[in-house]
Amino acid sequence: MGQYLQRRVLVIFPTALAVVTLVFLTLHLAPGDPARIGLGQVATSEDIERAQDQLGLNDPLLVQYVRFLARLARGDMGNSFITHEPVAGLILSRLPVTLQLTFMAMLFSTLVGVSAGIVSAIRRNSAYDYLTLTAAVIGYCTPNFWLALLLILVFSVNLRWLPSLGKQALDPRYVILPTLSLSAPLIAIIARLTRAGMLEVINSDYVRTARAKGLAERAVIARHALRNALIPVVTVLGLQLGSLLGGTVVVETIFSWPGMGWLLFTGISQRDYPVVQGVVLFYSVVFMFVTLAVDLTYSYLDPRVRYEG
Amino acid sequence: MKDRPNNRAAGIEIDKNMPEFRLRAKLAEYWAIFQGNRLTSLGAAITLLFLLLAVIGPGIAPYDPNLAELRDRLQGPSVQHILGTDEMGRDVASRLLHGARISTGVALLSVGLAVVFGVALGATAGYFGGRWDMIAMRFVDVLLAFPSLILAIALISVLEPGVSSLIIAVSVTRLPTLARLARGSILATKEFDYVLAARCIGVSHRLILLRHLLPNAISPLVVQATLSTGGAIIHAATLGFLGLGVQAPTPEWGAMLSRGRTYTTVAPHVVLFPGLAIALFVFGLNSFGDGLRDALDPMLRRLAR
Numbered sequence: 001m002g003q004y005l006q007r008r009v010l011v012i013f014p015t016a017l018a019v020v021t022l023v024f025l026t027l028h029l030a031p032g033d034p035a036r037i038g039l040g041q042v043a044t045s046e047d048i049e050r051a052q053d054q055l056g057l058n059d060p061l062l063v064q065y066v067r068f069l070a071r072l073a074r075g076d077m078g079n080s081f082i083t084h085e086p087v088a089g090l091i092l093s094r095l096p097v098t099l100q101l102t103f104m105a106m107l108f109s110t111l112v113g114v115s116a117g118i119v120s121a122i123r124r125n126s127a128y129d130y131l132t133l134t135a136a137v138i139g140y141c142t143p144n145f146w147l148a149l150l151l152i153l154v155f156s157v158n159l160r161w162l163p164s165l166g167k168q169a170l171d172p173r174y175v176i177l178p179t180l181s182l183s184a185p186l187i188a189i190i191a192r193l194t195r196a197g198m199l200e201v202i203n204s205d206y207v208r209t210a211r212a213k214g215l216a217e218r219a220v221i222a223r224h225a226l227r228n229a230l231i232p233v234v235t236v237l238g239l240q241l242g243s244l245l246g247g248t249v250v251v252e253t254i255f256s257w258p259g260m261g262w263l264l265f266t267g268i269s270q271r272d273y274p275v276v277q278g279v280v281l282f283y284s285v286v287f288m289f290v291t292l293a294v295d296l297t298y299s300y301l302d303p304r305v306r307y308e309g
Numbered sequence: 310m311k312d313r314p315n316n317r318a319a320g321i322e323i324d325k326n327m328p329e330f331r332l333r334a335k336l337a338e339y340w341a342i343f344q345g346n347r348l349t350s351l352g353a354a355i356t357l358l359f360l361l362l363a364v365i366g367p368g369i370a371p372y373d374p375n376l377a378e379l380r381d382r383l384q385g386p387s388v389q390h391i392l393g394t395d396e397m398g399r400d401v402a403s404r405l406l407h408g409a410r411i412s413t414g415v416a417l418l419s420v421g422l423a424v425v426f427g428v429a430l431g432a433t434a435g436y437f438g439g440r441w442d443m444i445a446m447r448f449v450d451v452l453l454a455f456p457s458l459i460l461a462i463a464l465i466s467v468l469e470p471g472v473s474s475l476i477i478a479v480s481v482t483r484l485p486t487l488a489r490l491a492r493g494s495i496l497a498t499k500e501f502d503y504v505l506a507a508r509c510i511g512v513s514h515r516l517i518l519l520r521h522l523l524p525n526a527i528s529p530l531v532v533q534a535t536l537s538t539g540g541a542i543i544h545a546a547t548l549g550f551l552g553l554g555v556q557a558p559t560p561e562w563g564a565m566l567s568r569g570r571t572y573t574t575v576a577p578h579v580v581l582f583p584g585l586a587i588a589l590f591v592f593g594l595n596s597f598g599d600g601l602r603d604a605l606d607p608m609l610r611r612l613a614r
Contacts, residue, residue: 246458
């Protein structure tokens with residue numbers, strides 16, 4: 001265990017550095033002069049030159065790179081070209097919204113997906129099972145921006161039950177539609193995996209033993225079968241966090257939620273590269289560490305992983 | 310021992326008919342995929358239908374996709390316009406048919422690029438091992454460290470907007486899985502005796518990779534590529550929806566949704582049909598891919614990890 005953990009943790013640092021370098025290089029190659037974007041169309045050429053000097057754009061690439069790293073280490077991601085606010089501050093102010101959305105989607109899809117999967121497995125080949133499987137297939141194929149628009153159409157426009165955009169702190173009505181549109185594919189995946197996992201373990205010897213010793217069916221499922229059936233679900237949750245984070249860009253943009261996804265979207269449309277750079281870095285670093293955490297949890301749950309290669 | 314000449318004769322006999330036998334065996338194998346699995350057949354049929362539409366769609370479209378008739382804007386489905394008209398009075402059905410070629414083309418090209426580069430990277434890494442394997446796989450790790458849509462958005466934000474940028478961005482997100490899969494397949498087969506035998510008679514590394522090792526990796530790669538295409542369609546449409554993909558007035562499905570979005574309340578058909586097209590195509594590809602996987606390669610999941 002110790003060795004596996006060590007190797008996984010050690011590898012993440014060079015990978016993170018490579019990610020940072022890649023993002024730096026990519027945005028360095030971006031079209032458009034940052035000094036000009038920051039000053040707008042009316043700037044004179046002297047203004048632009050002065051700004052270029054101030055931003056250090058005339059220094060050699062290596063110098064800029066080292067300076068970029070040194071600033072990043074202090075948590076300084078530069079300032080927005082448009083509003084001139086520090087990017088780190090912008091991200092931190094938008095972070096809670098995205099965290100809330102992602103967290104709600106994870107929780108919701110796990111609850112719904114796991115329960116639907118269990119019931120489906122217990123009542124295999126029943127009408128309920130087919131219904132769940134069909135819903136799962138549909139949920140998995142539906143692009144989340146389309147689902148969001150359909151939900152708005154049904155629940156906001158036609159039924160007028162829920163608001164179609166905006167976010168009010170602590171008003172649950174604003175949370176339902178964005179959470180639902182973000183979590184649909186994940187619910188589908190989790191339901192299918194839970195069903196498959198349950199079907200696999202439900203016929204195994206240890207479950208039969210548990211039944212034979214007279215344990216109530218509920219306890220057999222909850223205490224014995226479910227534990228092993230859920231191992232793949234844990235991995236998938238970690239892997240799918242990537243699609244959830246990507247999905248926040250779309251969902252936040254559609255529902256006008258002031259989170260990081262929306263920040264990224266507006267950053268791109270305004271060619272505000274420091275913001276784009278900061279948000280992309282932030283998303284990937286969070287994703288990397290969560291993936292690591294999931295891998296470690298997985299190796300704890302399933303000892304076989306630790307001993308492989 | 311006595312039977313030996315007989316056996317050899319039989320062997321030669323089989324050799325002669327080999328191509329025909331092989332073909333028949335292959336066909337039987339493929340046929341078995343569809344037999345008794347309605348979902349796979351349905352998926353394959355839908356996939357074929359969309360591929361067909363991508364080829365002949367623009368030809369059978371009743372109207373010019375960019376012909377704006379402002380008097381007829383946002384009309385519901387009718388006899389003249391079976392799927393209605395959009396916010397500029399353009400025929401939605403015609404735009405969808407033209408869009409089929411764009412969406413399919415973008416998805417196929419980006420997956421194709423990802424297959425070529427991913428397999429080249431993964432296969433050489435697995436085959437040669439050592440430092441190159443290290444470098445190639447760390448590169449793949451770095452790509453996997455980004456949430457895939459975020460990576461595509463970041464790439465596209467620095468490239469000139471347009472179809473080729475879209476294809477590149479989507480293809481980079483598809484590459485890591487294919488590279489890992491190719492590497493896994495090569496690692497699993499490169500120690501076999503027939504590879505050693507080929508080496509001994511002086512076959513070059515290139516030929517061993519191309520002729521002896523890669524053909525064995527074809528089935529899992531085909532499966533993964535099929536499943537990957539569904540994801541590529543969704544990614545391309547999402548980027549189009551965010552205004553980062555194919556630019557207006559080109560009738561790409563995601564971009565159509567993006568423009569139609571403002572008119573959701575008055576003309577729901579403008580957002581309904583393009584989304585339906587995307588979902589249906591992805592459903593076809595995924596069901597087909599799932600069926601292929603179950604039939605051809607039960608080991609795929611293990612290798613891809």
